[in-house]
Amino acid sequence: MTKIAFIFPGQGSQSVGMGKEFAETHEKSKQFLEQADRVLEFPLSQLILEGPQDELTLTYNAQPALLTIGTMIASRLDDEGIIPDFTAGHSLGEYTALVASGVMSFEDGVSVVHKRGLYMNEAVPAGEGAMAAILGLDGQKLKEVTDTITAEGFAVQPANLNCPGQIVISGTKTGVEKACILLKEAGAKRAIPLDVSGPFHSSLMKPAAEELRAALDEVEMEDATIPVVANVNASVVNNRDEIKGFLVDQLYSPVLWEDSVRTLLDLGVTHFIECGPGKVLSGLIKKIDRSATVFPVYDEETLQTVIEASKGWS
Numbered sequence: 001m002t003k004i005a006f007i008f009p010g011q012g013s014q015s016v017g018m019g020k021e022f023a024e025t026h027e028k029s030k031q032f033l034e035q036a037d038r039v040l041e042f043p044l045s046q047l048i049l050e051g052p053q054d055e056l057t058l059t060y061n062a063q064p065a066l067l068t069i070g071t072m073i074a075s076r077l078d079d080e081g082i083i084p085d086f087t088a089g090h091s092l093g094e095y096t097a098l099v100a101s102g103v104m105s106f107e108d109g110v111s112v113v114h115k116r117g118l119y120m121n122e123a124v125p126a127g128e129g130a131m132a133a134i135l136g137l138d139g140q141k142l143k144e145v146t147d148t149i150t151a152e153g154f155a156v157q158p159a160n161l162n163c164p165g166q167i168v169i170s171g172t173k174t175g176v177e178k179a180c181i182l183l184k185e186a187g188a189k190r191a192i193p194l195d196v197s198g199p200f201h202s203s204l205m206k207p208a209a210e211e212l213r214a215a216l217d218e219v220e221m222e223d224a225t226i227p228v229v230a231n232v233n234a235s236v237v238n239n240r241d242e243i244k245g246f247l248v249d250q251l252y253s254p255v256l257w258e259d260s261v262r263t264l265l266d267l268g269v270t271h272f273i274e275c276g277p278g279k280v281l282s283g284l285i286k287k288i289d290r291s292a293t294v295f296p297v298y299d300e301e302t303l304q305t306v307i308e309a310s311k312g313w314s
Contacts, residue, residue, distance in 0.1 A: 001268075001270075001314065002270050002271060002313035002314055003085045003086075003267070003268045003269045003270050003271070004082065004083070004084045004085050004086075004269070004270075004271045004272075004273060004313075005084055005085065005086045005087065005088060005264045005269045005271070005272050005273070006074055006077070006084040006086075006087045006088075006097070006100055006273050006275050007087070007088050007089065007090075007093070007097075007272055007273070007274050007275070007281050007285075008066075008070045008074075008087070008088070008089035008090070008093030008094070008096035008097050008100070008274075008275055008276055008281075009066065009070070009089070009090055009093050009274065009276040009277070009278065009280055009281050010066070010089065010090040010091035010092040010093045010255075011059065011062050011063060011066065011091060011092050011196075011200075012062075012194075012196075012280075013066060013276055013277050013278045013280055014056055014057060014062045014065055014066055014277060015053070015056075015277050015278070016048070016049070016050065016051035016052070016053050016056055017048075017049060017050075017051075018048060018065075018069050018276075018277035018298065019033070019048060019049075019068070019069040019072055019073075019277075020049050021299050021300050022072055022073070022076065022299075022300065022303075023045075023049070023072075025300065026076065028075060028076075028079070029072045029075070029076065032068055032071060032072045032075070032106065033045035033048065033049075033068065033072075035106060035107060035110070036064060036068045036110050039107050039110045039111050040064060040110060040111070040114055044061065044064055044065060044068070047061055047065065048065050048068070048069070058117075058121075058197070059117040059118075059120050059121045059197050059198070060114055060117030060118045060120075060121055061117070062092075062117070063092050063095075063113040063114065063116060063117040064110045064111075064113050064114045064117070066092060066093070066096065066276060066277075067092070067095055067096045067099065067106075067109050067110055067113050068106075068110060069276055069277060070089075070093065070096035070100075070275045070276045071096060071099050071100065071106050071109070073275040073276065073297050073298070073303070074096070074099075074100045074275045076303060077273065077275070077297065077303070077306065080303075080307050080310070081310075082273070082306065082307070082310050083226075084100065084226055084273070085226070085227075085267075085269065086226065086227050086228070086229060086236070086264055086267060086269060087100050087101045087226055087227075087228050087229075088228065088229040088260050088261075088264060089231075090160075090231070090255060090257055090281060091160070091200070091201065091231065091250070091255050092113060092116075093276070093281075094228075094230070094231050094247070094250065095109050095112070095113050095116075095247075096109070096275070096276075097228050098224070098228060098243065100226065100275075101224040101225060101226040101227070101228050102222060102224060102225035102226065103221055103222055103223070103224050103228070103240060103243055104219055104220070104221050104222075105220070108219045108220065111219075112212075112215055112216060112219055115211075115212070115215045116208075116212055116215070116251075119207075119208035119211040119212055119215075120198055120200060120205060120208050120251070121197060121198065122208070123198065123204065123205055123207050123208035124198050124199055124204050124205075126197065126198075127173065128172060128173055129170070129171065129172060129173060129176075129198045129199030129202070129204055130170075130171070130172070130173045130175075130176040130177070130193065130194075130196075130199060131159060131168055131169065131170045131176065131193075131194040131196050131199060131200065132168065132169055132176050132179070132180050132191050132192060132193045132194055133166060133167075133168050133190075133191070133192040133194060134166075134167050134168070134169055134179075134180075134183050134188050134190075134191050134192075135165055135166055135188060135189045135190040135191075135192070136165050136187070136188055136189030136190065137165075137167070137183055137186060137187055137188040137189075139158070139161065139167060141186055141187070142158060142167055142169070142183060142186075142188075143157075143158055145179060145182050145183055145186055146158060146169060146171075146175075146179055148182075149175050149178050149179050149182070150171070150175065154171070154172050154174045154175035154178055155171045155172050155175050155199075155202065155203055155204060156169055156170070156171030156172065156175030156176050156178070156179045156202070157169065157170060157171055157202050157203065157254070158170075158254050159199075159200060159201035159202055159254055159255065160201065160254065160255045160257060161254055161255065161256055161257060161258050161259065162255075162257045162258060162284050163257070163258050163261075163284045163285075163287040163288050164258065164287060164288065165189075165287075166284075166287070168194065168201075169183075170199040170200055170201055170202035170204075171199050171202045171203075171204065172199065172204070176193075176199075179191075180193070200251075201250070201251070201252065201253060201254055201255055202252060203252050204252075205251045205252040206251075206252045208251055208252075209248050209249070209251040209252050212247070212248055212251055213248045216244050216247060216248065217244075221240040221243065221244060222240055223238050223239055223240050224237070224238045224239075224240075224243070228243070229260045229263050229264055230243070230246045230250075230260075231246070231250045231253075231255045231256060231257070231260065232246050232249045232250050232253045232254075232256065233246070233256065234256040234259035234260040234262070234263045235263065236263070236267070257281075257284065258284075258288055261284070261285055261288045261289070261292075262288065262289075265289060265292070270293060271293045271294075271295065271313070272285050272292060272293065272294045272295070273294075273295045273297055273306060274294065274295065274296040274297060274298075275297055276298065277298050278296070278298060279296035279298070281296075282294040282295075282296040295309065
């Protein structure tokens with residue numbers, strides 16, 4: 001029996017022109033862009049379709065942009081009768097998953113992730129925080145190193161546990177730099193600094209989390225109509241109050257993406273559909289389970305591929 005999970009990418013997947021083909025050929029898709037512009041009271045759609053890339057990449061622009069495109073794609077799939085049994089999203093993508101699962105409206109989703117981006121941007125002054133991807137090192141060994149550096153007064157911690165052999169660390173600039181050196185000495189194959197504007201999913205985001213809590217209190221949330229797998233504990237969640245608490249915790253807690261995917265596999269998911277630009281999550285899933293069936297959907301051609309494939313699903 002086919003079980004489907006819609007998965008939604010996080011910040012870093014954005015690119016100028018994403019969703020353009022959908023918006024030009026499908027009136028409902030175009031309306032999502034128009035709604036986002038109205039909610040935010042600035043032309044987000046112009047940034048999405050025309051750029052410039054550096055402005056689109058700003059945290060408080062990238063987040064509502066990705067939510068808009070992810071929702072647009074999920075809506076197209078829904079119109080074709082392709083309905084998920086579960087949803088999940090990576091970091092920011094969790095909000096898109098919540099919109100797809102009926103927890104919050106698209107308009108509220110766009111508004112709250114724009115605020116989330118502003119709070120994250122303000123939490124740590126530019127240049128004081130950093131993130132890096134660590135490849136080829138055991139998670140327990142990595143945590144021992146980051147805990148030691150943090151105890152020395154330079155906060156750094158695991159931030160994204162993406163797949164076997166790929167963990168992102170986050171913290172102060174000095175903490176991350178020290179960790180990269182020591183982790184390579186400990187056996188990591190590579191330590192790659194990431195081009196991000198802050199130390200996301202680290203304890204340094206706690207001030208932003210408190211502001212986010214207040215913003216979420218203003219959002220009307222419902223219990224999920226489609227179960228969601230949460231970033232913070234890789235468990236299924238339906239209750240709106242639990243979800244709100246998890247969203248606050250998520251801002252300064254690791255994204256347990258590998259565990260989330262394994263949860264979905266244990267629940268019997270047979271097909272993963274990545275709704276958003278690129279195919280980063282699709283690649284991670286294949287590294288977690290080579291046998292997984294994964295479809296990235298980011299343009300009309302990839303959408304049609306899923307539609308055609310779905311005719312054989314039961």
